[in-house]
Amino acid sequence: MKVPLRWLSDYVEIPIPAAKLVERLTLAGLEVAGVRLVGVPAPEGLVVRDDAPRPVWDRDKVLIAEVLEVKKHPDADRLLLVTVNYGKQPHQMVTGATNLKVGDKGQKVVVALSGAVLLDGYANPPVLKQLKPTKIRGILSDAMVCSARELGISDEHEGIIILENDAPVGMPLVDFMGDIVLDIDVLPNMARCLSLIGVAREVAALTGGTLKAPPTRSFAVSTEPFAEVAIEDPRLCPRYSATLIRNVAIGPSPGWMQRRLTLAGMRPINNVVDITNYVMLEWGQPLHAFDHDLLVQRASKGKPRIEVRPARAGEKLVTLDGQTRQLTPEHLVIADTRGPIALAGVMGGADTEVTASTRNVLLEAASFDFVSIRRTARAFDLPSEASLRFSRGVHPDLVSSAALRAAELFAQLAGGQVVGSVESYPAPLPPQVVTLPLSEIRRSLGIELPVVEVKRILHALEFTVEEAGSGSLRVTTPPHRLDIQHGVADLIEELVRIHGYDQLPATLLREQLPRQRTNWPLVLEERVRDILATCGLQEVMNYSLTTVEREAPLVGPGVEYVRLANPVTVERSVMRRSVLASVLESAASNLRHVQGLRLFEIGFVYLPRAGEKLPEEPRRLAIVMTGPRQPEFWDSPTKPPLLDFFDLKGVVEALLAELHVPSAEFRPAQATWLHPGRSAEVRITDDLIGCFGQLHPGLNEHFGLGRRDVLVAEFDLELLLAKVPRRHAIQPIPEFPPIRQDIAVVLDEAVPAARVEAEIRAGGGELLRDVKLFDVYRGPNLPEGKKSLAFALTFQALDRTLTDKDAAKVQQKIVGRLERLLGARLRA
């Protein structure tokens, strides 16, 4: 809502500087999001965030003048010589203004004298420029008549500004129309402030001033049967009034009105439209003007019958913008006996529009159900100043004030005669009464607000307050407000808002500390993050939104997705089922500028469930690693080794070990998206936790990864974390020295290393403290199909120093077991 202060001060005295006003309004919930200066210098302390340069109208150099004479420029067809009077001697200058012509006289214009700084009317984007005397086609011109664009008022630069006839010649323009325009963000509960009077009321309450609403006369009720009004459903339209104004002379509205509308962000059209818009901005009540003669014509010269009703299926309406609208009973319309003539509260119809030839205006002032208006404005994508106000709720009480005010302006400014009004208001809204126990104020705000202050604030906001006994007040809501819906809490907000939040002390909670519970899922999730970061991996976080195609190779065909009905882009149209696909996306984008990376992400996937409205949202962990094993360094080999399966497995093992997950098992993985020979699945007590390994090279292209080997992992974090013990046993540090013995065994290729290790442990019993595989050998010294595995065995007892003989005995047992069960033989 744009509020020109000059206009605002018609309704309330502004006793504080502009900067202070901005602050008070902002703190009271009317956030001033922007300030625009019109010709005036920036007042002290006022923050102006204006992207466009704004000229300051010099008091001595930008003045109101009267045109004395307009002549043709002797040497240029398109140029004129205009002589003006601005209070001193007549002054001649050259102009290209298209709205002056030879012989013109008496117009009030704005003259800028040499030295004035204005906007360059032709520069784009506009820049400030100082006016200097110049010769134009041989004639010296040291002043100019100004356009609205040059003055920084609007983009209008077709012609110069023509002021109203009574504009005082010689007055500095800044005194006549310099202004400050506040741009206020009006929140939904402050919809009443989508009007000058609404804002003025707030200013009055905040500064202890009084509202000066414009006077409205009532008119004699006419007996002329000019129209009939019928409301089908008072819930959709509580009140409808139609006022007839005859003999309206359509023409431009006066300069002051055009200026105010322009500063408030609306384009002046003609006096009829401008008056309806002006009153809407003033009162917050949108109005609509019909051509009464056209309505009479449609009624076959009879009395028009105006109905407010839902559209019937199949009805159509050509709206003011020339679009044909297909209507349904969802849409509330204004209709006559021949069909719809307007989309109620949203846009008028073309058939009954006021035109240049309109003589008689039927003025609609009505209130509509905000839900219905919202729905219609949305359905047709027709946001407008009117629908904006209606869709937030306009109090039916405003109908009469606005209709009377507009009628008066029609009489004043368009030469019309007000015939009278017909109205339907089947169920007037009763005033809302709230009982406010003073103790509730303390309970909510934490401070005692003296009853005098409570009354002062409520009175200032035009509430009626009576004592209701037992520490309570009976408060009646003024008739312009619809937002006091929940009674006491709404009133408390009004109290603290006007009293000032800066008056509240800051306290810390007195309330006892609630029962504290550990959030284990979160604690463990964060632990996983820390472990992986310690392993040298970088965490990434991706959009949960993706496409089915991107993930398809990882999640398989034919799975259900949570799909968006209104995606912003097709790239982000379904909720992901794979975190790995996300991390691969990060990898691909980074691999354009790095050689290698190690990434992980922990996040949710969204899995629709049969028979459930809402999906399951389990957490997943995904890892992607690729590139050199070591970061590049000045003494590293020219061809550094690349990360392989075992680097990733090392990370997986570190994760499991740090989480103290017991007995994880690795087996060849079955996943189609992994390299069949270089991938493993992880099982813990037989549950499949996830898979990892080299991404199937056939998928590199799909994920934009080029020809490198990419190592990937995806784990079901819920399953994994379920396996993490809450506590784990700590082994004492052994007091007696260990004995290390190495053995190498030769066995079939097909026997997995893990199996050999398991048998060694089984054979070694409790004296075998540790087993480490330190060499795998295949080669000419071994028979075809055999490999040699070398293990370092550490023997140690907790209660004595072992002898070599002890160790040898255990080793013998181990070797025997390997020979017996795995067909191994000790390598010499």
Added chain:
Amino acid sequence: MDLHGLQERALAELQACRDEAALHAWNGRYLGKSGELTLALKRIGELPPAERPAYGQKVNQIKQTLLAAAEQQERAIREAELTRSLTAEALDVTLPGRPVQRGRLHVATQVMRRIIAIFADLGFQVYRSREVEDDLTNFELLNMPPHHPARDMWDTFHTTTPGVLLRTHTSPGQIHVMRELCPEPIRVILPGMCYRYEQITTRSEIMFQQVEGLAIGTDITMTDLKGVIQAFAQRLFGEDRTVRIRSSYFPFTEPSIEVDMDCIVCGGKGCSLCKGTGWLEIMGAGMVHPVVLQHGGYDPTRYSGFAFGMGPQRITMLLYGLKDIRQFWANDLRFLEQF
């Protein structure tokens, strides 16, 4: 026998020894089996018996002197050699160190942890709830019936299942936690991802985190809210921060407020970060609306509560002076590695 001459010569030659080999040779020459001094001692028999003790004593004295001098020379040679070899091993210390493979948490995780830790100190615990929500919990139970004008404040992603949407804020978590814990008092924060139907620009994202706070009990007031917010701002942004409260509007709080903090760059004088106002908006908050308390199972005539909500991405942008919100989920390592 010129014993004195012998000593002088031996000492002079010793001084000339520059390495261990020379020292070894010198040793052989004077102190070895057929060294001069050894031979000099053997010659004792050639002397008259009366001179022998004095001679023997003299030779022994010289031997001690030479041994001590040799030991000293040997130490000197070793030291010199060590110095020489160390000098030869000298590195160019300006060469870069061998890089360690460093991992780290996403900046969003880092900042989220800081926020959670601060509220943990104030007794707020973490409660998380789902991201794909129903209209009922995301809007209706939060005092926004269908077509409520306030719904315009959130541009919503709807799913193809009617009534199912991506949560536009973490506030539906208020309903979940109230219904789970009622009638216990509550002090939780609700961190998590939210979604809005917006164009992706430097200033707006379709996905962002929020941290919402909720305290419910029989003695919780607006002044407590002010105190908690102030404590948070001072912990995260610095002890001399002050906050300013503005009246605002959210359907699920009443009264509703917006909280500004004095600008961390200019301290209130006005700069480009605060767009000249001297204030930075850090969160929205308010007293839990009676209708919402009721929907959570709490009797609004006995219980009261406050709620607040902030955007960790916005807070991160303030903390680090970032200008482009799209960087958070772009995961460019050149960005992430700076945190």
